[in-house]
Amino acid sequence: MSPPRRPGRPPSQLARTKILKTAHDMLIKDGFGRLTVEAVAAQSGVGKPTIYRQWANASELAMAALMSGGPVKLEESGTNLRSALTAQMRSLVQAFATTRGRQITMTLAAADPESEYTKAFRNQVILSSREAGRALLQEATVRGEVTLPQDVEVLLDMIYGPVYYRLLVGHRPLDAGFAESIVAIALDAVANADRKPR
Amino acid sequence: MSPPRRPGRPPSQLARTKILKTAHDMLIKDGFGRLTVEAVAAQSGVGKPTIYRQWANASELAMAALMSGGPVKLEESGTNLRSALTAQMRSLVQAFATTRGRQITMTLAAADPESEYTKAFRNQVILSSREAGRALLQEATVRGEVTLPQDVEVLLDMIYGPVYYRLLVGHRPLDAGFAESIVAIALDAVANADRKPR
Amino acid sequence: MSPPRRPGRPPSQLARTKILKTAHDMLIKDGFGRLTVEAVAAQSGVGKPTIYRQWANASELAMAALMSGGPVKLEESGTNLRSALTAQMRSLVQAFATTRGRQITMTLAAADPESEYTKAFRNQVILSSREAGRALLQEATVRGEVTLPQDVEVLLDMIYGPVYYRLLVGHRPLDAGFAESIVAIALDAVANADRKPR
Amino acid sequence: MSPPRRPGRPPSQLARTKILKTAHDMLIKDGFGRLTVEAVAAQSGVGKPTIYRQWANASELAMAALMSGGPVKLEESGTNLRSALTAQMRSLVQAFATTRGRQITMTLAAADPESEYTKAFRNQVILSSREAGRALLQEATVRGEVTLPQDVEVLLDMIYGPVYYRLLVGHRPLDAGFAESIVAIALDAVANADRKPR
DNA sequence: CCTTAAACGAGACGGTACGTCGAGTCTTTCC
DNA sequence: GGAAAGACTCGACGTACCGTCTCGTTTAAGG
Known part of the structure; x- marks a missing residue:
């Protein structure tokens, strides 16, 4: 009934946010080909294992970064x-x-x-x-x-x-x-x- | 009238063929992500510089390999x-x-x-x-x-x-x-x- | 008073030892001209970057290997x-x-x-x-x-x-x-x- | 009785001179470590095989270049x-x-x-x-x-x-x-x- | 309050591949 | 038939990242 909280330090939401922000900026600026886990870690001031703990590779990180802004909002007004x-x-x-x-x-x-x-x-x-x-x-x-x-x-x-x-x-x-x-x-x-x- | 042949050893057509063959096989078997210049060189018995003399990177090599079979033949018979x-x-x-x-x-x-x-x-x-x-x-x-x-x-x-x-x-x-x-x-x-x- | 330990994984003393040992053997057996970083890495089971992290080139590695046995011991007994x-x-x-x-x-x-x-x-x-x-x-x-x-x-x-x-x-x-x-x-x-x- | 001339194009004395000159300059300017057969060939406008026909490797070429100026002249005047x-x-x-x-x-x-x-x-x-x-x-x-x-x-x-x-x-x-x-x-x-x- | 355990930063590890340079050889055309 | 040019195979260079692994340091929950 109680929230099944495990002991130990909980993952840092701040770190996650910084990583995604940095990855997204890097994607837009330099493209997917330049998006390396190494660079994201260095630029966001986060350790590499912190990234690998959440994503298996640069592709998943890129996908997470691209999804992090929420889904694309589509206008659908129209009577017909x-x-x-x-x-x-x-x-x-x-x-x-x-x-x-x-x-x-x-x-x-x-x-x-x-x-x-x-x-x-x-x-x-x-x-x-x-x-x-x-x-x-x-x-x-x-x-x-x-x-x-x-x-x-x-x-x-x-x-x-x-x-x-x-x-x-x-x-x-x-x-x-x-x-x-x-x-x-x-x-x-x-x-x-x-x-x-x- | 004579063919304007430059001096020096001409590029080996055999090497080119072996490279493209190997690259194509590797593309089909392992996918583009596994196509490395290193591996193509090793597997085709060709030096890396011989590859780099013709293609700037793995992408170009992959494109060349995919084009090497000639264009896709399209049937277009039909009266209407x-x-x-x-x-x-x-x-x-x-x-x-x-x-x-x-x-x-x-x-x-x-x-x-x-x-x-x-x-x-x-x-x-x-x-x-x-x-x-x-x-x-x-x-x-x-x-x-x-x-x-x-x-x-x-x-x-x-x-x-x-x-x-x-x-x-x-x-x-x-x-x-x-x-x-x-x-x-x-x-x-x-x-x-x-x-x-x- | 506490030893001023820097963060991060400390350099592996084992790796260093293996590198120097291999380099020294190679120097004695094949000579300086055959001492390549590539070969030392391969033969000592160590990654190339691990070598380059400590020595800038093959010369420095060779010098380190030659120094690793400690200084030449010179007998100096003698009354006159x-x-x-x-x-x-x-x-x-x-x-x-x-x-x-x-x-x-x-x-x-x-x-x-x-x-x-x-x-x-x-x-x-x-x-x-x-x-x-x-x-x-x-x-x-x-x-x-x-x-x-x-x-x-x-x-x-x-x-x-x-x-x-x-x-x-x-x-x-x-x-x-x-x-x-x-x-x-x-x-x-x-x-x-x-x-x-x- | 005729001068024992072998058939074929005779070795170019000019090429030899250019090679040695270039090699010597390069030795003085960049040092032995930078003296490559490749560079000497390129800079002297000579083909690599022309160099290899006369010297087995860069060391021999360097020695030839260093000897090409004639022996070091030593003054030896002196009565005692x-x-x-x-x-x-x-x-x-x-x-x-x-x-x-x-x-x-x-x-x-x-x-x-x-x-x-x-x-x-x-x-x-x-x-x-x-x-x-x-x-x-x-x-x-x-x-x-x-x-x-x-x-x-x-x-x-x-x-x-x-x-x-x-x-x-x-x-x-x-x-x-x-x-x-x-x-x-x-x-x-x-x-x-x-x-x-x- | 004080363990306990996980996540943290940092950074070295063994690897793979990169793209470049030079070695020495081979093949062609030009004198 | 040698000189010259240049492509060849080969091997090593030094670098960039990979994904993994210690380290010593927080940070919170639970005993």
């Missing part, structure tokens, strides 16, 4: 699918069109895909918007606005995949019209219409 | 857009649904995005199918099969991005129906129809 | 200058007439003459016998056995220099009579005598 | 042993009191003591003055100026050894009075005298 989805995509693109987006991509690429830590990162940072989008689509279906294709998963990938595709490949920037264009094309594919009889 | 695009996507998915696909993704993520080598890799390995797809779409437009949206670039990203998205994030496999589903949804977005008057 | 100096020279020649002597010479030649490490090596290994000899000469002067020349430094160089000269140039071996001959000639130069009036 | 020997020692000290002296010492220390090249270097550069000194001593003996000790070799080592001893150990400079002091002490040891009856 188009406006809601556009608002969401706009804030998503805005959040990723920075250095941070590229670092998230690189961190994910470097992470052990089987690790629990990686799965949590994936769900919180990468797939949460995809799930939000799925909800929007389902609501719109209920409202009769759209008719979803058989394979909704693929539709979702077609909406959210291009964001990471551009970050990864870098052939084109994540710019302003990107969100609108995606929504427009996606809705053309699913929009209900008397005009789409067959 | 749907069949041609489906054939292409099928062979693309098949080519990437292996370990190689994941390694290509990780290699690209780790590469210096500004390097000339990276750009070549991107064009040859990642974007060549996208360009082929663009050609298919344009031909179909000429034939009157489809009406392209304003932002064709985004449409192309929606077709090819999901492949890398799934490789990168790993939330779903690149399976059989994937190619068909993408083509189906994409064509729904652009298919010409009297049924889509305005 | 001749017997004392002869005893000292005999043990000096014996100590240097081995491979070790040649390695000391080569190590000294290769060392940075300005380095503090080199100076310590010089004083402990090369000049300590010279200083002992100076003491013997001074005592004998006090006893009235000899009259020293103006430039005692040169006299000392004439006594001890030939040892290293033969090691370096190799024109003649460091053999048994060498010690006696040097002492005999040196004493001829300084021996007091009514026979050497003015 | 003291003046002749002093003149000789003065010019010897002067010749070696420069960077060149130290490089000669280091080169000798690094050379393979068994090699023919090393022996030639030793005889021409190191021991020639010693032999000249032996001649002076013998002439003086004939003239009745001095009585040589049993072991003349050791006496010679005591005269010439200190020069290299100071160069090698560096505890004292090769300065002006050095030559005089050595001669003075040496002559005290061998000077004939009624004053030295026993």
